[in-house]
Amino acid sequence: MNAPMNFEEGTPAGHVRERLVVIGNGMAGCRAVEEILARDPGRFDVTIFGAEPRVNYNRIMLSPVLAGEKTFDEIVINTREWYDDNGITLVSGDKVDSIDREHKRVVAASGRIEPYDKLLIATGSDPFIIPVPGKDLDGVVTFRDLDDVDKMLAAAGKGGNAVVIGGGLLGLEAAHGLNLRGMNVSVIHLMPTLMERQLDEAAGWLLKTELERRGQTILTGANTKEIVGKDGKDGKVAGVRLEDGSEIPADIVVMAVGIRPATGLAREAGLEVERGIMVDDHMVTSDPSVLAVGECVQHRGLCYGLVAPLWDMCRALADHVTENPTGYEGSVTSTKLKVSGIDLFSAGDFSGGEGCEDIVMRDASRGVYKRVIVKENKVLGAVLYGDTADGSWYFDLMKKGEDVSDIREALIFGQAFASGGALADPNAAVAALSDDAEICGCNGVSKGKIVACIEGGAHSLDAVRSGCKASASCGSCTNLVESLLSLTLGGEVESGPKTLCKCTSFTHEDVRRLIVEKGLREMPQVMQELHWTTPDGCASCRPALNYYLLCAWPGEYVDDQKSRFVNERLHANIQKDGTYSVVPRMWGGLTNPRELRAIADVVEKYDAPMVKVTGGQRLDIFGIRKEDLPAVWADLNAAGMVSGHAYGKSLRTVKTCVGSEWCRFGTQDSTGLGVKIERMTWGSWMPHKFKIAVSGCPRNCAEATIKDFGVVCVDSGYELHIAGNGGIKVRATDLLCKVETEEEALEMCAAFIQFYREDAWYLERTAPWVERVGLQYVKDKLAEEGAVEHYAARFRYSQQFMQDDPWAKRAAGEDSKLHQHLAEVRPFPASQMENA
Amino acid sequence: MMIGNWLDIGPVTQIEPGTARTLPVVGGEEIAVFHTMRNEFFALRNKCPHKQGPLSQGIVHGDVVTCPLHNWNISLRSGKALGDDEGCVPTIPLKVDAGRIYLLRSAVIGAQDQAA
Ligand code: SRM
Ligand SMILES: Cc1cc2nc3c(=O)[nH]c(=O)nc-3n(C[C@H](O)[C@H](O)[C@H](O)COP(=O)(O)OP(=O)(O)OC[C@H]3O[C@@H](n4cnc5c(N)ncnc54)[C@H](O)[C@@H]3O)c2cc1C
Ligand code: SF4
Ligand code: FES
Numbered sequence: 016m017n018a019p020m021n022f023e024e025g026t027p028a029g030h031v032r033e034r035l036v037v038i039g040n041g042m043a044g045c046r047a048v049e050e051i052l053a054r055d056p057g058r059f060d061v062t063i064f065g066a067e068p069r070v071n072y073n074r075i076m077l078s079p080v081l082a083g084e085k086t087f088d089e090i091v092i093n094t095r096e097w098y099d100d101n102g103i104t105l106v107s108g109d110k111v112d113s114i115d116r117e118h119k120r121v122v123a124a125s126g127r128i129e130p131y132d133k134l135l136i137a138t139g140s141d142p143f144i145i146p147v148p149g150k151d152l153d154g155v156v157t158f159r160d161l162d163d164v165d166k167m168l169a170a171a172g173k174g175g176n177a178v179v180i181g182g183g184l185l186g187l188e189a190a191h192g193l194n195l196r197g198m199n200v201s202v203i204h205l206m207p208t209l210m211e212r213q214l215d216e217a218a219g220w221l222l223k224t225e226l227e228r229r230g231q232t233i234l235t236g237a238n239t240k241e242i243v244g245k246d247g248k249d250g251k252v253a254g255v256r257l258e259d260g261s262e263i264p265a266d267i268v269v270m271a272v273g274i275r276p277a278t279g280l281a282r283e284a285g286l287e288v289e290r291g292i293m294v295d296d297h298m299v300t301s302d303p304s305v306l307a308v309g310e311c312v313q314h315r316g317l318c319y320g321l322v323a324p325l326w327d328m329c330r331a332l333a334d335h336v337t338e339n340p341t342g343y344e345g346s347v348t349s350t351k352l353k354v355s356g357i358d359l360f361s362a363g364d365f366s367g368g369e370g371c372e373d374i375v376m377r378d379a380s381r382g383v384y385k386r387v388i389v390k391e392n393k394v395l396g397a398v399l400y401g402d403t404a405d406g407s408w409y410f411d412l413m414k415k416g417e418d419v420s421d422i423r424e425a426l427i428f429g430q431a432f433a434s435g436g437a438l439a440d441p442n443a444a445v446a447a448l449s450d451d452a453e454i455c456g457c458n459g460v461s462k463g464k465i466v467a468c469i470e471g472g473a474h475s476l477d478a479v480r481s482g483c484k485a486s487a488s489c490g491s492c493t494n495l496v497e498s499l500l501s502l503t504l505g506g507e508v509e510s511g512p513k514t515l516c517k518c519t520s521f522t523h524e525d526v527r528r529l530i531v532e533k534g535l536r537e538m539p540q541v542m543q544e545l546h547w548t549t550p551d552g553c554a555s556c557r558p559a560l561n562y563y564l565l566c567a568w569p570g571e572y573v574d575d576q577k578s579r580f581v582n583e584r585l586h587a588n589i590q591k592d593g594t595y596s597v598v599p600r601m602w603g604g605l606t607n608p609r610e611l612r613a614i615a616d617v618v619e620k621y622d623a624p625m626v627k628v629t630g631g632q633r634l635d636i637f638g639i640r641k642e643d644l645p646a647v648w649a650d651l652n653a654a655g656m657v658s659g660h661a662y663g664k665s666l667r668t669v670k671t672c673v674g675s676e677w678c679r680f681g682t683q684d685s686t687g688l689g690v691k692i693e694r695m696t697w698g699s700w701m702p703h704k705f706k707i708a709v710s711g712c713p714r715n716c717a718e719a720t721i722k723d724f725g726v727v728c729v730d731s732g733y734e735l736h737i738a739g740n741g742g743i744k745v746r747a748t749d750l751l752c753k754v755e756t757e758e759e760a761l762e763m764c765a766a767f768i769q770f771y772r773e774d775a776w777y778l779e780r781t782a783p784w785v786e787r788v789g790l791q792y793v794k795d796k797l798a799e800e801g802a803v804e805h806y807a808a809r810f811r812y813s814q815q816f817m818q819d820d821p822w823a824k825r826a827a828g829e830d831s832k833l834h835q836h837l838a839e840v841r842p843f844p845a846s847q848m849e850n851a
Numbered sequence: 852m853m854i855g856n857w858l859d860i861g862p863v864t865q866i867e868p869g870t871a872r873t874l875p876v877v878g879g880e881e882i883a884v885f886h887t888m889r890n891e892f893f894a895l896r897n898k899c900p901h902k903q904g905p906l907s908q909g910i911v912h913g914d915v916v917t918c919p920l921h922n923w924n925i926s927l928r929s930g931k932a933l934g935d936d937e938g939c940v941p942t943i944p945l946k947v948d949a950g951r952i953y954l955l956r957s958a959v960i961g962a963q964d965q966a967a
Contacts, residue, residue: 143949207868211890238864275949290948366889367913369929389926551888577888578871581908581919589919641908773924832872837860837884840876840959 032060035336036121036131038280039109040065042074043325044118044137050333052101056625058337059851061103064121068108070094074160075322078353081164081192094531099178104845115285133336136281136292136300136307139268140274142321145180147244154252155268158189167267175266178202178255180239182209183354186271187226191354201232201263201648203239203255204273211437213350213361215550217377217384225357232263242268264308276311291318296342297335298328303482308332312316314454315347321348341636344773349410351403360406364388365550371395377546380456383542386550387427390710392420398550405429406756445498454499455485455492465499475509476500476520490642490755493520493546499550516555516704518547523559523776530567538564544642559777559788562664564773565700569813578828585683585833586821595644597636598661599651602699603671603689603709604632611655617647631668631706633659640835648822660697664778667706669693670718673730674711684727685711692764694724698817699768699810702775702784707764719749723781726766733760737793741784748788753795768804769810770796774821857953860884863892864950871907871916873897878961882943883907884952887914887929892946893927894954900938921952926958 035051037044040063048061055639065071074092074153076799084255098105105242110124114541120130128579142157156166167189168386170177177193179186194200208219209226223233238258242265254264264355276291287293298306298314303718308328310320319325324346331343350360365388367373375387383401387394387409393416397409408430413417420424425444432444433493448454450463460483460679468483479488479496486496497520500508515523526545535541538560552560557578564572581586587595597617601610614634618626639647672678674685689709696707708717709726718741719725725736725748732755736748751767755758769798770793775784785793797803866872866886874882874894883897883906886901891914897907904920916925930942944955 173856198965204888205864209892216888273949366887366891369914369926369933383935552912554910554917555909577911580910585908589905589908591902591904593903593908704889826923832865832867835863837874840858840874840882842877848886 020797027174031059032532033132033133035059035061035133036129037061037063037135037137038114039063039135039137039139039309039311040071040105040107041137041139042071042092042311042322043139043329044073045581046325047135047308047329047332048101048103049093050329051336054333054337054339056101059133061101063105063108064100064109064111064129065105066110067162069108069144069161070098072161075353076447077158077161077164077194078188080165080197081189083192083554084355087161093594104117111280114280116284117288119304121342132303133330135304135402137309138277138311140310141277142270143273144270144277145239145272145573147239147241147511149244149252150270151250152242152244152252152268153250153265155242155270158185158269158271159274161258167269167599168196168269171198172829173266174198174354176201176264177267177269178265179269180255181271181273182233182482183208183212183267183273184350186269186350187222187273188353188416189269190226191331193267198267199784200230201234201265202226203237203257203263204233204235205238207236209233210350210352210361211823213398214359214386214400215365215386215398215543215830216548217386217539217550218359218361218398218404218844219383219544220537221400222357222359222386224353234263247767248453251578259695266272267305274310274320276313281305281307281311282822289313292658296331296344298332298339298343299335306332307334311841314343317345319346319348319530321350323348334650347414348409349406351406358401358403360397360399360403362406362410362668363394365396365398372550374427375548375550375807377459377543379544379546387428389423391428394417394419394426417434417817442498443821445495446502454495458484460485462499466498468504469500474500474504507840508744515559517550518542518549518556519545520548521545526560527563527773530563531589536564536568538578541681562700562702566813570816576833583664586648586658586660586825587639587643588643588662588664592638594638594640595659596827597639597644597651598629598631598633598649598655598659598779600659600693601633602693603654603669603686605671605686605690606633606786608656610656613651613656619651621647627659629661629668631661633668635661638673638736645828645831645834648749649826652823652826653822654691657697658822663805664703665705667704668691669696670706670708672709672711672716673711678711680714681711682730683711683733684759685709685728687725688726688728688760689717689755691761695761695765695814696768698819699772700791700817701772702777703780705768717748721745724767725762726764732757733757735760735763735767738781738790740780744782745784746786751794762803763797764805766797766806767793769806769813773806774809856955858959860952860954862951863947866892866952869877871906871909873905874954874959879960882954882959884945884954885911885916887911888929889913891927892952893946894943895925895927895930896941896943898940900922900940901936902933904909906940915962950961 071093073090073092079085112124114120120128122128142159144300156163177198177200190200190202208216209222226233240258241256245251245252254262256262278292280290281292282288292307292311293359294307294312295316298308300307307327328343334341352359371388371390374503386398388396388658395412399406399821425433448462452462454462464483465485473479473482479485486493515526561575563576576584583654585599621643623636623638627635629635669689671686671689675681675683700727705723707724708719708722711728712718720726720736721739721741727734734753735751737751739748740746855875868886871885881897883895887894899906899918901923904918904965906916908919909916915924917924918936923936930940932938943958946953
């Protein structure tokens with residue numbers, strides 16, 4: 016078979032068959048040949064070169080082979096007999112080294128020379144290897160062909176640790192296989208979400224949770240710095256070191272970070288190549304005698320990494336070479352993950368955009384998340400997790416660009432529901448349910464009971480929740496209960512209390528309560544369990560949830576910077592010209608020469624255009640650029656000053672007056688107490704800004720009676736006032752109580768703050784909060800047996816983690832990306848640019 | 852060919868999802884490069900059409916940034932102010948290739964490039 020062939024010999028005169036040479040015995044190359052044979056079997060003499068020493072097999076099934084669900088024989092597409100029966104010369108295990116377009120021939124590694132009339136390049140892709148030290152160590156493998164699978168199986172046979180770099184489709188399938196084969200698997204993924212090109216944050220979080228449940232370690236947002244080798248043992252891998260310095264032991268490292276079209280041959284042969292080999296709609300390259308298909312090509316600007324587009328390309332190619340051109344117009348693709356027991360589907364564009372509408376359905380008890388993206392009445396994309404039965408239906412609607420306005424309401428419930436005629440109206444579907452149908456799974460409430468409850472006077476969602484408990488727990492049946500309300504009452508449903516934002520049907524109170532009750536500890540978890548109707552929340556709920564989680568789980572929850580307003584992210588106040596102001600803390604309004612000197616030095620060193628005494632008894636330095644903030648803070652830190660949090664929904668200032676130390680009317684040491692209070696409370700995040708003042712006598716020079724917490728000293732002790740507000744709508748404080756000692760004042764201050772932190776809505780200052788809940792409610796709560804000690808203790812516990820100067824951390828280099836420019840562009844004259 | 856028309860401004864990992872970073876241009880306008888939580892990248896002039904607020908410092912949600920100064924919502928895709936507000940900020944064509952971010956050179960350097 017391997018002897019050079021004489022093509023003239025044995026061919027009838029006048030009917031010389033064209034010679035088709037195919038480089039690449041993979042999925043696209045063989046499929047193209049099959050398609051040509053189906054149209055015109057006698058047209059070509061076919062020779063296929065394959066670098067792999069075997070017949071053509073179904074590459075995508077390597078994952079089930081690794082997982083032990085299939086054998087190699089079961090995934091072979093074309094056996095030896097197929098090549099023989101169709102007169103195809105298969106040159107396997109021999110890589111083509113060069114293409115000589117001038118003489119129309121290819122040269123293989125073995126030295127074999129093969130002339131062609133038409134050449135087909137189908138070289139697929141090469142796995143991308145990240146250029147880190149140690150990438151060439153023994154035990155570092157990729158996941159592309161059967162040899163790779165064999166290497167992984169050999170390693171798995173010995174057990175131990177496997178590290179997979181890359182949390183995309185391939186990486187996760189490799190991780191799953193190795194996990195099933197008994198290895199201890201860690202996945203390292205650069206991005207914060209697994210499979211970020213196919214999944215949104217919500218689905219990515221569900222996937223991560225499930226894989227962790229199966230015993231895999233998933234490290235997202237993790238950057239590989241180095242692959243380390245075993246001491247003394249030549250070239251054998253021992254582990255992976257991450258950028259943060261941590262090291263994960265590994266007996267095998269699988270690199271699955273992406274693929275690059277294999278274009279080397281084509282590039283060297285002078286064909287037009289960008290990211291892939293450039294082809295037209297008929298898969299013809301820049302040389303009319305050379306065709307290309309598969310992952311190695313670039314068509315209309317796109318390169319593909321899935322098989323579905325290859326089938327269409329091969330059809331167009333075969334139509335073209337058999338002179339019946341149809342053309343290929345590009346493909347839309349969909350993705351499934353081949354990990355048993357995980358149902359996941361993604362298709363189209365889910366990045367959202369102008370005019371896009373997200374329809375989201377979540378069912379926490381079944382672990383289902385569905386999101387369909389609609390624009391101008393057409394399905395643009397879909398992400399499904401946990402229930403993918405309707406994936407192909409959405410994909411079909413998407414590809415056909417069908418108008419979905421008629422089924423819009425029922426779209427998210429799936430094909431069976433949406434095409435159910437009368438049932439397309441969710442209300443009609445609910446009406447059709449029998450009386451004993453269970454609506455609320457959590458509390459076991461039937462339709463009949465809910466209807467009875469509504470007829471008994473519960474005319475709002477909230478009334479139903481408190482009346483018969485339906486939808487009061489996980490809330491997944493909220494839609495159904497709302498349908499029952501409108502069915503039973505017609506138009507008379509009373510709208511419930513204000514929800515947290517448009518992403519949820521829950522109120523602030525519900526969300527706060529459920530975070531604690533259900534132990535919800537991460538933002539995507541709250542959104543999934545509480546059925547958020549958007550994939551990743553909005554600018555209203557993200558900051559609120561961030562605060563609620565921080566308040567509920569001090570020391571445990573990791574603050575989410577991107578959910579914070581710029582001032583809280585940069586720990587300074589943004590000004591109208593985009594610069595920042597810096598307000599260092601001056602405890603109780605006291606200062607000293609060292610602090611004043613440091614401030615003066617900063618003003619001169621950074622050329623700050625203005626310094627001003629604020630209304631909060633401290634100094635404000637204006638006009639600092641975001642790049643200079645860390646250096647300014649370092650200088651202020653050096654003089655012992657910390658952030659004044661003039662920018663935060665947090666404790667701002669504690670204003671004091673001079674008090675008994677100097678003032679002829681002073682009754683107590685108001686300055687000293689103010690400093691103690693500020694030392695106790697600084698750094699705490701609050702629902703809104705929080706201000707405190709301590710006045711030494713009822714003349715009240717520190718304006719304590721318009722503060723969130725105010726202390727007015729009197730001869731017999733301390734009057735504690737709450738819920739005052741200057742600002743837009745002035746509100747004088749209410750007297751909370753009177754205490755005799757400083758210790759009691761401090762204790763009550765801590766207790767009141769913690770109660771406010773745990774009870775108020777995000778962005779509700781103490782004044783509107785007390786107006787809403789009533790002074791008596793606050794007094795009663797704090798008067799409960801042991802309440803003051805209890806709240807104060809919780810506040811102190813939380814403060815352990817909060818009293819960590821954010822400026823010092825930034826000055827030491829934390830989050831430096833937030834302050835530094837990416838780079839600077841310095842345009843050069845064109846002549847210099849050539850060499851740049 | 853990439854080298855000629857496109858300016859490589861570094862790896863995608865330098866911008867955390869949901870944030871933006873800045874790119875000053877000597878003799879030109881500063882650019883804000885955004886990475887959304889849905890993993891798209893955009894580049895815009897770093898000046899709000901309202902009163903020149905630094906858009907790079909706003910909260911990013913979907914493909915929108917909320918200006919930190921007076922909360923205008925600006926589409927990262929088109930540069931247009933959304934809702935009732937009117938105005939538009941220039942966008943700079945951007946592409947991501949093999950984990951690196953590229954900006955269209957002529958749009959970054961603008962007039963100076965053509966003049967040379
Ligand atoms: C700097 C300062 C003015 C000054 O030069 O004195 C100031 C400056 C600002 N105040 Fe104030 N307030 C300042 C003391 C006050 C006071 C006086 C006080 O604290 O005793 C009040 C009235 C008391 C009160 O809060 O109840 C005050 C009531 C407000 C309000 C209205 C709050 C309200 O509940 O109605 C706002 C608007 C808001 O927060 O939404 C506000 C907002 C602001 C903002 C943050 C406006 C903004 O969003 O950009 C200003 C930031 C400027 C900056 O970059 O530093 N500022 N502001 C004072 C800083 C105090 C400090 O050392 O931290
Ligand atoms: C583990 C795994 C799982 C996958 N799962 C899926 C999935 O679920 N769904 C999906 O749609 N896609 C999946 N894919 C992707 C799919 O396999 C590819 O899109 C498809 O194989 C591409 O076909 P191709 O012919 O272009 O490349 P290949 O199938 O890679 O074929 C190219 C062939 O050319 C050979 N070759 C290269 N250079 C030369 C040379 N110079 N000389 C001779 N021979 C050469 C190579 O050895 C290779 O055999 C998966 C891929 C892998 C690796
Ligand atoms: S009173 Fe108005 S203008 Fe003055 S600092 Fe406060 S917010 Fe700004
Ligand atoms: S400057 Fe952007 S909203 Fe005013």
